[in-house]
Amino acid sequence: MTEILAALLLVLGGAISLIAAIGVARLPDAFLRMHAATKAGVVGAGLMLVGAGFAFGGGDAWLRVGLIVLFLLVTVPISSHALGRAAYIGGAPLWPGSKDALAGVLPRQSIDEDDGLPVPAKQAAAIPAPTIGAMPGAPGRPAQPAGPGEAHGAAP
């Protein structure tokens, strides 16, 4: 009986992990992808862990399984919240069908649609002309330190 339950939970955990990965691959923007990755990911890993608890069956195993599941339930919401907040501040584009409920609440960097590089809007308004150290080949954009540009350096 426990063997059937363990097998069922292991397969179910794998299937839900695959659903999470399909969500991450297919959903349209970073926030929706995070929604799929965190919730379905935790359920997938947690079901596999409970299945492992039934497969091992001892008090030792259940102690570890309980600790890991508790740990995941505590930490994954924290990390996903931090990532979502950082994505919003960093200017990750929103899916057109979603509503920007955080407009005016959090500062948000805008992203240049042409080349995917960030354009700090407030900085451009405060400093009218490009400063002396402006890079050649980037007309119309004020000189930036390496920080914001690096964040998108690997974009194709």
Place this chain on the structure above:
Amino acid sequence: MTLIGAALAVSALLLAAAVALTGWRMLRGPGIADRAVAMDLLGLLAVGATTLTAVAGGHLALLDIALGLGLVGFVGAVGVAAFITRASRPPEARDD
């Protein structure tokens, strides 16, 4: 093949497909946030894969490694989030 062995094989196949899709998203981007989300999910998938390995080999100690992987994934995600937040601030507002 026992019932649990068959379940392990099926689950490992599903997990491999999940890792392939998540890795594709991690390579594809398009932004750093998408890659960070994919990395977060890869950490959770690694916890699941380690759990499957523990059941397959009968090594209870591998569950401790799953706990360690979860911890590393958490710290990594929070670190990347802090990096994105800091790099997005305008230079005059930085305190570092």
